[in-house]
Amino acid sequence: MNTATQTDTVTLTIDGKTVTVPKGTMVVDAAKTVDIEIPVFCYHEKLGPFGCCRMCLIEVEKMPKMITACTLAAGEGMVVKTTTEKVEKAQKGVLEFTLLNHPLDCPVCDKGGECPLQDNTFKFGPPDTRMEYNRFNREKATPLSPVITIDRERCIACQRCTRYSDIIEKDQALVMRNRGFQNRVSTFKDQPYDTRFSGNVIDICPVGALTNTDFRFTARTWDLTNTNTLCGHCACNCNMTLGTRLNEMKRVTTRPNDLVDDGWICDKARWGYDFTKSKNRITQPRKQGQSVGIQEACTEVAASLQKIVEAHGPSSVGFIGSGYGLNEDLYSYQKLFRTNLGTNNIDHKTYTDTPGLPVAHFDLLDVETSDLVVLIASDPTEELPILDLRLKKAMTRKGVQMIVLNDQQTLMDKYASLSLRYNVGSDGVLLAGLNTALQGQSAESDLESTTGVSSNQLQAVAEKIKSAGKVCVIYNPVALTGSSIHTLKQCLATAGGLAETTVGAMPAAPVTNSVGAMDMGVLPDVYPGGLALTDGDAIKAKWGDTAPLEKGLSALEMIEKAKSGELKALIVYRSNPVVDFPSGHEVGEALKKLDLLVVHDMMETETAKLAQIVLPSNGPGFDEGTTTNIGGRVQLRTKGLTTDNPADWKIVSMIAKELGQETAPKDVHAVTAEIAEKVTGYQEIKRSAIRKQGKNREAVASANGASASDGTHTGSGLILRVADVLFSHDKILDAESNLAHQFQPSTVHLHTSDAEQFGVKEGDEVRVTGNGHEVKAEVRISNRCNPGGLVLPKVSDEQGVMSLAEAGKAVSWVTIRK
């Protein structure tokens, strides 16, 4: 249904110019293609035709009356006129009406300089007004939410914001109350409008009625330096504009890229950049707590590493990175450890995953053009917000169907035609069952007792996949347990072999550059570009004769070996194992045993406190390079702020130099170019090619592990499921964050039957205990997961949920104490 190519076009003339556009294009958009501006207020291309403001009146030959260009689809042979006397008079009239009660706020209005009402009045409006009566006065600046200010006097009732809330967010949270000149943008009972995407209304409001409270009166828009960059929070990598003044972050606004964000950003982008000026930043290199120069710090790191390698061998040093680094930074680090230090002790995660896919890597736009989306273990709303909007669009406006397979309830269930909840920890068995069903065989008999999902239900999923023309599988590897990622990839391979179906997938790990980290080979067993260790010749050809070929330690193994004393030195880059690793509460002790702990990070962390040497990482806003998003699209992140501290890749190159590396990249582009040369899949990634909308890297070799069964899980109590939360109170969103009002209390979600068994009721304060650790939380009897499981949203660093999870175990058992 979605595969039909739209070749139908129509040709019309607008002000004498001939225009050919796809059928269904509105005249207002057709005019844009030949640089004819028809003024609008209410029309927004992402919201579709509405026609309430009358600003876009035009004349069309053979039509008796003027008509709104935003609601009129271009027709074959249409003759459109936008500059007749009649049109100009109408434009003046509409503007005179629009301005009747509008306050004279331009001199103090934040929208000034980028305001469609100013611009349209300047270009099309009457020079004065005939209004002799008092203007209708309304409430001036009042909070619509803690971060949005509404000035109802400025509102021109275009309804963009309310339609956005309805059509894009699908919440209908913001509505128009009353009618006529008394209408009023509001929420139910005037509750705060604080959704995850609320800030976009500021950008689409054509006047200064909705403004960014944090930005209000801090700078005139024309005094801002605007940098086109990327969001550095989640792995959607939305495009955004960073407005700065005097080297300080002032505001973040949308920068539409239909291939990535579809024109929107989430509130974490808009208000989650306070970290660029937080007092918790690491601004100075330090050694044993004392500030030192960066060169001294790098020399020290190199010398210590060298000494340790000489004394204990290359396997005594290791690197734990994270998907928060840019491709250039991560690439440089793995190169340092592999070629300068000779070890594969390199990793960036604590879950199992392998690079590449046995099927095509689908991009975000494929979500809309598929017939079926299969969403596995993913909660886009909390993990990848812009994917949430894209999915809602696909389901409600593009006729795409969705199957959700998850162990916890999510907001996506509402949009799914089939939503199956498997038991927490049973994903491996479930996926094996799905694979069997896809192969047309019947499932193991214990499927339902283990997973809570029947073989008939899985059969139905398989049937839907088989009968769809194009299927997009989106999965979150972080939320899969044990080694079930391998089973998932086998499912993909099986589905990919179906004759009638095109199958692609999107690995949807939430961290910014998770896909890039995999591609860059920040892994103990795979070189960049999915190059497996078994491919010794290829590795030697690319990385030299001394490149290590034996498997290195995973991140969790490195912690283990640090504890046992076998690992002597560790560089931890943009990662906070003490809080974020399973058994985090024991990580600190392990790290203290190291001879050398170097932490290279942006914010002060619990781990940085333990380090002998701390190096500053500049992070989003300041750094420059590429990231690869969940759709495999590589884009350019540019800097809007400057600092004296060197970039991360530069620090790595300084350490490498001390270790005898003769060549050094002269700037970040040189690193990007080296990636294009060395990393399979990235050969086309050049600055010029990605500058505008980014570019998909080509497929990275698929290194799929064998499907090891994790066995049946035995233990007592409930199986823990940690859930991601978008506005988590961590180092990035600290206590001073503009988004602090979004922080949630610590809660634990139970099934009714388990609540009864543990004798707890809604609202009880309890302690969730396991793995020698406890977390305080308030009980919610929400049936968010099946009986036998328990969901703990990770609402803050302080809460310490990851310590409940046992390192190296597929599942963790916890129990509840009052």
Next chain:
Amino acid sequence: MFAFNDTSETRIKKIMAKYPEDRKVSALLPLLTLAQAQEGYVTPEAMVEIGQRLDVSPAYVESVCTFYTMYYTKPVGKYVVKFCINISCHLNGCDNLMEYAEKKLGIKEGETTPDKKFTLLKEECLAACTEAPVMQVNNKYHVNMTPEKIDQVLGSYK
């Protein structure tokens, strides 16, 4: 808490049966009418309840409810007196009539008498312009109004 009573529920069943499942929001106006009939005005709780039944947000229900002046979102008196203030009635002196009524009832436009008998409201065109100025009391129109007629009509409402 708001709950529809049994009579309303019977009506609701009939009303909902008229619309296909994916268009059930069409039942919004009738449901608001029932809620108002039950409580005298539409309470926020009723909006929540209606929203849940029709799969729309309470904010959406509120937006529709406040669009129509015949739905009340605050308690009103036994008799709701509305003066049309639109163009024909305006030209025919509705302002004076409103002022007269305000004095007579001792309340301002938008208010309710302490005995909860009368609520005074203004209204846009009541579509009886040929007989302007127009006054409406509950569901009944009174046309070609004068101060004397106000006395007479309001006097007849006990």
